[in-house]
Amino acid sequence: MNYTKGGLDTTRQRTGSGKAGCLGVTVDVVIFTLRDAKLQVLLVCRRRGPEMDTWAIPGGEIEADEALRDAALRTLEAQTGLADVYLEQLYTFGDPDRDPGRRVIAVSYFAVVPASGVVPRADDDRDHVRWWPIDSLPALAFDHADILHYALQRLRYKLEYTAIGFELLPEEFTLTELQTAYEIVLGEELDKRNFRRKILGAGVLEPSGGFRTGEGRPARLYRYRDDAVAEVKARRLFP
Numbered sequence: 001m002n003y004t005k006g007g008l009d010t011t012r013q014r015t016g017s018g019k020a021g022c023l024g025v026t027v028d029v030v031i032f033t034l035r036d037a038k039l040q041v042l043l044v045c046r047r048r049g050p051e052m053d054t055w056a057i058p059g060g061e062i063e064a065d066e067a068l069r070d071a072a073l074r075t076l077e078a079q080t081g082l083a084d085v086y087l088e089q090l091y092t093f094g095d096p097d098r099d100p101g102r103r104v105i106a107v108s109y110f111a112v113v114p115a116s117g118v119v120p121r122a123d124d125d126r127d128h129v130r131w132w133p134i135d136s137l138p139a140l141a142f143d144h145a146d147i148l149h150y151a152l153q154r155l156r157y158k159l160e161y162t163a164i165g166f167e168l169l170p171e172e173f174t175l176t177e178l179q180t181a182y183e184i185v186l187g188e189e190l191d192k193r194n195f196r197r198k199i200l201g202a203g204v205l206e207p208s209g210g211f212r213t214g215e216g217r218p219a220r221l222y223r224y225r226d227d228a229v230a231e232v233k234a235r236r237l238f239p
Contacts, residue, residue, distance in 0.1 A: 025104070026062060028057045028147060029076050029108070030108065030151035034115055039184050040131040042079060042131055050100050050141075057108075069089070076111055089107065112155065113167065134152060172221040175196055175199070175219075179192065
């Protein structure tokens, strides 16, 4: 038996599940957007085993010389073509039996993107990469249902305390559009007067100078202030 200076055996691995020599580290990225008045998540259909032909959260192996966040950004760009998005580390999932083929530790992230322009990058991916409403998901591979549930909880929490909701909208939006986005994600109605008082009082919006025309009076357009602090400290915005 060989020992290191610290007295640890370096010649053997403890692999209670019998998956010796097969440890892998991956990143999984839960990507949320608003489409068709619903909160949706981007999923990929696995083209190879294990769990081939099952829908899963986009993810991939971390390269040896790659930082975790860089791996997550690379995975996100490969699936959506987007690079400059809100991205936050979520949790590390490492149950020994989460992958039937080998021991895999997954570092999960979640991203929030506007719906416009988010499509699979290659034509042959269109049947394998698609948006799914969170209230009508297919069966998911591995423990990805748990990862997605955790990500949704985090998104709702962040929505109540931060300015993350603006990441779901185009650059300019009306207050009604912003409130609708919050209601869709939170799954509940918000009082219009209270919402507007709190969101305008938070100091994170500014008028863009434009108006949205349609039925009734034109609605003022707003945008997220470049110099605003994303985290709204010391108070809960919504509900």
